[in-house]
Amino acid sequence: MLQTNGEKVFNVVNYLLLIVVALLALAPFLHVIAQSLSSHRAIVSGEVGLWPIEWNLLAYNEVVKDNAFWRSFYVSVLRTVLGTFVNVALASMLAYPLSRTYLKGRGPIMFIIVFSMMFNGGIIPTYLVVKSLNLINTFWAFIIPMAVGAFAVIVLKNFFQAVPEELEDSARMDGCSNVGILFRIFIPLSMPAIATMALFHAVAHWNAFFDAVLYIQNRNLFPLQVFLRELIQFNSTNASLMDNLERQMIANESLKAATLIAATVPILLVYPALQKYFIKGIMLGSVKG
């Protein structure tokens, strides 16, 4: 295709602007990575930009030696794995019957689910329910209060509806039970949707911190996000304190940077998979039924 001069200029400008946008998206991270690998001296004197000065791995060494970090890491991994499993299992078990047109009473149940997305009781009444169930300061406070996502139920229901009915009929002819059909036919066939929902929930579990702030006071149960928050806020709230105390905390700047990066790495590792599935998942959500 022939390009006019105007189009050529436009293309160059467009490409340059997009590169700038991408750099802006990345720069804060490059800076923090650079800090985590730099010496205390270089950070305090403000020499560190996007490239580490006086390379060293001392900060990461400190992070790896910190028991509290590993305990929080473990809590986060456990809640992500278990929580995601519960999310996907319960959502499928709710979505499948709702996708069967021959089942009675689907309308009211669907309404119960959709209405809960539009109106909620708020933070305090939910907190009181969690409290009255004695979930405060237990690991289950991470799992049970967010056990089912309404959005996942709707997406999976629509996906199950698109599976050809004949498959259900033939499985039934072969003597498969109603529930068996779900686990042997529908779930294997719906793996793209299920994987997408699993990733949605996994990211939500890994990143969640407000439920822990609300429900958990026991430090042994702090997930990584709360551990990080404490580490960060310790500095920001005390930033205006006395000079020598401040200087002492600045010395921890590279430690903080290293902890931030260490907590980000798991997400970065699964990011390629995430990106691929999530984009499909967004499209799944747009199918209505």
Next chain:
Amino acid sequence: MAKRGTTVSAQRPAHLKVAPELPRKGRIPEAFRYWDLYLIMVPGLLFFVIFKYVPMWGTLIAFQDYSPFAGIRNSPWVGLEHFERMFNSKEFYQVFINTLLISLYKLFWGFPAPIILALMLNEVRHMLFKRSIQTIVYLPHFLSWVIVGGVLINILSPSTGIVNEILKYFGIEPIMFLGDERWFRSILVISDIWKSAGWGTIIYLAALAGINPQLYEAATVDGANRWKQVWHITLPSLLPTIAILFLLNLSSVLDVGFEQILILYNSLVYSVGDVIETYVYRVGISQGEFSYTTAVGLFKSIIALILVVLANSATKKMGHEGIW
């Protein structure tokens, strides 16, 4: 298996929605035949009842002087006292204004960002370049506000932050961005755009991919250049998506992303940064004023419900399928 499946469907015309035949013993009511399907719904339904509907019922404490010891049954009723306190409270007034302002700023600056970015990406013909840029700009979406907040506190620090180092280079005095009332809201808006603009392009890029390429071919034949094609084909095709997303955003105007604020704010900027949810959390959980803050939360939930219903009927009026 597939073969058998087709014979079954051949016996039963597709337009007749009849329940699959099961071996019957006498007359079993329809519902009992699928008892196991009802049974597997129970855990999920219990969740919705306990964690969504019991709290709705729990909002009754907004009309009580709730005490955790007396419980909801025995706490004294006080009518609309908490709502009166709320509407007469200067503090709540400020919180409400903050919520609206932050939300509208985010809408005003943040809503066009993904549209512009998507249009720019759409004009890129080099697929590898396009995909690389997409991968990079989606990334911030997957990081928690704790991490993004940590990065922000790091780069905005008045003593060691790189932003202030750059300002110093230009001879500008260091600014305590996160402790300064004049800067706090701008930081909220900018960091929100930074985190979500890239991810927000996905839905627009999907809409752009759905545009019939023949339209562009026809326009080229008619002598329209790239600018004119964007103006007369791309933008009009995007308009329904833009309108629906705008309405959706407007209807959630009271949701300001309070995790972000909870991470970033401190007592220095309460006057500009405290929003309904952080206020409920602060006064409700930390100070134990359950009834009053439930009233505040209920007020927010009701407005949100009204706005969603309005947005839905508005999208239907515009001739689109509603949100539900």
